[in-house]
Amino acid sequence: MREGDPFIRWDWLIDHVDDVWGYTVEHIWLSAIAVMVGFAISFALSLVIVRSPRAYTPITAATGILYTIPSLALFAILVPITGFSVLTAEIALVSYTLLILIRNIVAGLAAVPADVREAADGMGYARWHRLWRVELPLAVPVIIAGLRIATITTIGLVTVSALIGQGGLGRLIEDGLRRFFPTMYVTGAVLSVLLAILADAAFVWLQRRSTPWTRARTETA
Amino acid sequence: MGFLTDLAGWFADPANWQGNDAIPGRILEHIQISLAAVIAAVVLAMPVGLLIGHTGRGSFVAISLANIGRAVPSYAVLVILFPLSIVFARLTGSDLALLATFLAMVLLAIPPIVTNTFIGLREVDRDLVEAARGMGMHGSQVLGRVEIPIALPVILAGLRTASVQVVATATLGAVIGGGGLGRYIVQGIARRDDARLVAGALMVALLAIATELLFAWLQRRSVSPGLAARGAPGEAAAGGTAAGPVGAPAA
Numbered sequence: 001m002r003e004g005d006p007f008i009r010w011d012w013l014i015d016h017v018d019d020v021w022g023y024t025v026e027h028i029w030l031s032a033i034a035v036m037v038g039f040a041i042s043f044a045l046s047l048v049i050v051r052s053p054r055a056y057t058p059i060t061a062a063t064g065i066l067y068t069i070p071s072l073a074l075f076a077i078l079v080p081i082t083g084f085s086v087l088t089a090e091i092a093l094v095s096y097t098l099l100i101l102i103r104n105i106v107a108g109l110a111a112v113p114a115d116v117r118e119a120a121d122g123m124g125y126a127r128w129h130r131l132w133r134v135e136l137p138l139a140v141p142v143i144i145a146g147l148r149i150a151t152i153t154t155i156g157l158v159t160v161s162a163l164i165g166q167g168g169l170g171r172l173i174e175d176g177l178r179r180f181f182p183t184m185y186v187t188g189a190v191l192s193v194l195l196a197i198l199a200d201a202a203f204v205w206l207q208r209r210s211t212p213w214t215r216a217r218t219e220t221a
Numbered sequence: 222m223g224f225l226t227d228l229a230g231w232f233a234d235p236a237n238w239q240g241n242d243a244i245p246g247r248i249l250e251h252i253q254i255s256l257a258a259v260i261a262a263v264v265l266a267m268p269v270g271l272l273i274g275h276t277g278r279g280s281f282v283a284i285s286l287a288n289i290g291r292a293v294p295s296y297a298v299l300v301i302l303f304p305l306s307i308v309f310a311r312l313t314g315s316d317l318a319l320l321a322t323f324l325a326m327v328l329l330a331i332p333p334i335v336t337n338t339f340i341g342l343r344e345v346d347r348d349l350v351e352a353a354r355g356m357g358m359h360g361s362q363v364l365g366r367v368e369i370p371i372a373l374p375v376i377l378a379g380l381r382t383a384s385v386q387v388v389a390t391a392t393l394g395a396v397i398g399g400g401g402l403g404r405y406i407v408q409g410i411a412r413r414d415d416a417r418l419v420a421g422a423l424m425v426a427l428l429a430i431a432t433e434l435l436f437a438w439l440q441r442r443s444v445s446p447g448l449a450a451r452g453a454p455g456e457a458a459a460g461g462t463a464a465g466p467v468g469a470p471a472a
Contacts, residue, residue, distance in 0.1 A: 007304070068433045069426040070389030072396075076406045076422035080224050080415045156294025163396065163410060173300050177397065182304055189297040196294060 009183045020172070024191060027168025030161070031154045031199075034090055038097030038150060045098070046105040050131065056106065063099040071096070071160045079164060089161035096157060097150040104146025108139030141211050148203035155196045159188065169195070224415065231416040242404065244424075251401035251428060254394070255387045258323055262330035262383060270338025270379075274372070275364050283339035290332025295390045299325040303397050322394030329390055330383035337379025341372030373443040381436030388429045402428065 013020070049056045066074070074092040082088040112135045120134040136143075162170025169188045176184025231237060237244055273279045299321060306320035345368050353367045369376070395403025405421025408414070 065430060068385055068429050070392045070429050072389075072392050072403060072406055073422035073425040073429070076409065076418045077426065079418055156297065159294060159296045160393065163407075170296070173296070177300070177303070185300050185303070189300040192294060192297050193301075200288075 007182055008186060012183050013187060020187060020191070023169050023171055023188070024195070025168075027155070027158055027170075027192065027195060030086075030089065030093070030158045030166065030168050031151065031195075034093035034154045034158075035097055035147065035151050037090065038094045038154075039101055039147065041094065042098055042101035042105060046102055046109070049102070049106050050109060059102060060099065063095075063102060066095040067099040071157045072163060075161060075164045084165040086166055088164055089158070089166040093154050093157055093161070096153060100150045100153065101143075101146045104142050104149075105139065108142030108146075109135050111142060112138045141207055144203060144207045144210060148200060148207070151199050151203065152196045155192060155199055159192045168192075224419075227416040228419055231420045237420075242408075247400065247402050247404060248424065248428070251388070251391055251403075251425075254319075254323065254399075254401060255326070255384070255391050255432075258326035258387050258391075259330055259380070259384050261323075261327045262334055262387075263380070265327070266331040266334035267338060270335040270376075271342065271364065271369075273335070274339040274342025275360070275368060277343070280339065280343075283336050286332040287336040290329065290336070293329075295325060295329050295386065296393050296396075298328060299390065299393055299397060306397075319399060321397060322391065322399040325394075326387045326390045330387050333379045333382040333386070334376075335379075337382070338372070338376050341375030341379075342368050344375065345371045370445045371448060373445065374440050377436060377440045377443055381433065381440065384432050384436060385429055388425070388432050392425050 045055075045059055049059060069077075071092065074095065075088060078088045078091055082091065109131075116134060116138065117130065120130045125134065158166075158168050159170035159173060161167045162174040167174065169192045172188030172191075173185045174188075176182065176186070176188060232244075270283065273283050302321040302324050305324070306322075309320045342364075349367055349371065350363060353363045358366065391399070391401045392403035392406070395401055395407045402421055402425045405417050406425070409416075409418025409421060
C-alpha cells in the first residue's frame with residue numbers, strides 16, 4: 001500500500017472482477033471436490049463400521065489425529081511427497097472431512113429407532129436393503145448436518161492451501177499480503193467468509209427440503 | 222530415504238538450536254502465545270457460559286456463537302484483523318503481527334468455551350439441582366458445588382477444542398509475520414527448503430496432538446467420582462457441541 005492510497009481501492013476491484021470471479025470459482029471447485037471425495041471415503045468406512053462396530057474406535061482415532069493436525073502443518077508435511085500441487089491440497093482437505101462425516105453418518109444410522117428396524121425386518125427387508133431404503137433416509141438430517149460442517153470447514157481451509165500454491169480466494173490473500181495491498185487480501189478473506197456463510201445457508205435449506213416429514217412434526221435443526 | 226536423512230540432519234544441525242530461530246525458543250514462543258490466548262478467552266467466555274448455563278436465559282447467544290464459530294475460517298479472521306495490527310504498530314512502535322494473531326486466537330477460542338460451558342451446565346440432571354436447592358443451597362452454591370463439578374468434563378471438552386484451534390491459529394500467525402513454530406514452515410516454503418518445512422510441520426502437529434491428549438486426559442480425570450460409577454454424563458458429549466456429534470473444526 002502506497003502512502004495516501006485509500007484502504008480499499010474500489011477501482012482496482014472493478015477492474016479485476018473477472019479475476020476475483022475466477023478465484024471464487026476455483027475456490028468452490030477445490031471445496032466441492034474435497035467434500036465429495038471425503039464423503040465417498042467416509043461412506044465406505046461407515047459401512048465398514050455398520051458391518052463390524054468394533055472398527056469404530058480405530059477409524060475415529062485415526063481420522064481424529066488427522067483432524068487435530070493444524071492445516072498448514074498437514075499441507076507442509078505432504079509437500080515432499082506430492083509437491084506444491086492440487087493433489088497435496090486435496091489430500092489434506094479430504095483428510096479433514098473424514099472425522100466429521102464418519103461420526104455423523106454413523107450417529108445418524110445409530111439414531112434410527114429400534115422399532116423402525118424391527119418393522120422393516122417384519123416387512124421382509126434384507127439387511128442391506130433395509131439400510132438403503134429405511135435407515136439411510138432416516139439418517140439424512142444428521143448426514144447433511146455433517147456435510148454442512150465439513151463443507152464450511154473445507155471452504156475455510158482452502159484459503160490456507162494458497163500457501164502451497166493452490167487456494168482459490170486464498171491466492172488473493174497470499175498475493176495481497178506479499179504486496180502489502182489490503183484491497184486484495186481483505187477481498188479474499190471477506191469473500192471466503194461469505195462463501196462459507198452461503199454454503200451454510202444452502203445446507204440449511206437442503207436439510208429442510210430433504211426431510212419433508214420433519215416439517216409435519218417439529219422443525220429440527 | 223534421502224529425505225528422512227535431510228530431516229534428521231536438520232534437527233541435528235547446531236545452527237537450528239541457536240539464535241533467533243532456535244528450536245526451543247520457537248516452541249516456547251508458540252506455547253506462550255497459545256496459553257495467553259486461551260487464558261484470555263477463558264476469562265472472557267467462561268463467565269458468560271456459566272451465567273447462561275446456570276440461569277438458562279440467553280441460550281440463543283450460546284447457540285449462535287457455536288454456529289458463528291464454526292463458520293468463520295481462522296485464516297480469514299487473521300487476515301481481516303491484520304490491518305489493525307499495522308495501525309497498532311504505527312501508533313505504539315511495537316510488534317507488528319502479534320496483535321492480529323493474538324486477537325484472532327482469542328476470538329476463535331471463545332465460541333467453543335461458551336457453548337460447552339452452557340451445554341455442560343444444562344445437561345446436569347435437574348433432579349440433582351432440585352435436591353441441592355432442597356438442601357438449602359443458594360444459587361452460587363448450586364453452581365459451585367453441584368453444577369460445575371458435574372459439568373466439568375464437558376467444559377473441559379470445550380477448552381480442548383479451543384486450545385487445539387488456538388495452536389493451529391498460532392501457526393498461521395507466522396504467515397503475517399508472527400513467531401512460533403509456523404516460522405519454520407513459512408521459511409521452508411519461501412526458501413524451498415523441504416527439511417525445514419517438514420520439521421516445522423512435524424513439531425506443530427506434535428504440539429497440537431499433545432494438547433489434544435493432555436485435555437483428553439484431564440477430561441477423563443475430571444469426571445466427578447460420585448458420577449463415575451453410574452456412567453459419566455460428559456462421555457456422550459465429550460468433544461462435541463450443540464448442533465451435532467462433531468464440534469468446531471480445527472483451523
